[in-house]
Amino acid sequence: MAVFGYGRVSTQQQDTENQRLELLRAGWDVNYWFADVVSGKVSAGQRKAFAEMLNKIRDGETLVVAKLDRLGRDAVDVLQTVRELANRNIKVIVSQLGTTDLTSAAGKLLLSMLAAVAEMERNLLIERTQAGLIRAKAEGKKLGRPSKTTPEQRSAILSEKSAGASISALARRYGLSRATIATLINSP
Template sequence: MHTFIYARVSTSGQTTENQLLEIERAGYEADAIFADTISGKVPAIERPEFAKLMDTISRTRKPKRLIVSKLDRLGRDAVDILGSVRALEQAGCSVRVLQLGDLDLTSSAGKLVLSTLAAVAEIERDFLVERTQAGLARARVEGKRLGRPKVTNDDSVESIRNALSGGVSVSQIARDHGVSRATVIRVRDGEYAA
């Protein structure tokens, strides 16, 4: 059995040593180790080492398994984790997570755990959307202005237009008025109303 290990840490000030030691203590010996230093907010497939791992697994013909210390190493959320596990399973790779009692996520029990996680994640997303919509509705009733605050007013828009007509560069105008180049360009193109 070809054994792959994947580890991830969020910052360069952290190391994967504890994850690798935990996997070693569980009795697994790695044929290949892939480790990313990247935020957990990045989807798994967009992580450089995880992408290399997937490529290597897809080219490996003999039986294979991936070992991770914790479930969150496989993705940023339940949907991402499910996608990662499904892709690994389609490549003929079992997935073992030590945090879950060395559970193989491609087994029947593992699939049940993943399905439960996906259902919980979907409910959490629905609740978040409901809370957000309720908060926006309350803000509208209270007469609050929604969206990003305006960075300009009528006077500054007029000043920007005068500078543009005077031949001042977009970059210079943006610096002078403390706004982005995009704001100046929208004023120039008539797309911006103060």
């Protein structure tokens, strides 16, 4: 039976090669490798390469991933993914956890505990991020992406729009998108 490997990274600047090599170093002879570049917030079922892998993997084969968080966005998603694979008699191995099959009774117990801890860590990270944003706002720091236009450009765009210029013409003239011009015009 074939061994399928799956990796995921969040941005184009990252690469799944380290995950693939980690599986090789752990002794896994991966026959088929699938990888997604997608945020961890996207559920496993909505990932292009993961869905493609699910269509190729057959009952009785094995899926191996380097780390638990590659399988889903949160504890519920990971558990649902493992259950669906278990229903197809597909073994799920997380190399980071050894060779325990997550579809076995011991694996399900281990998975439930680890997924709960992982979800708690994610929630704590969100809480810390929110606290940092609140503190930054309280300190008067401007958050978000820097403006693409200067105050003088914004004033000129508003003047030209009120004189009858179209949004498309303003976008071409200032090298901005129509959405940016529309937002600027409609903002208070």
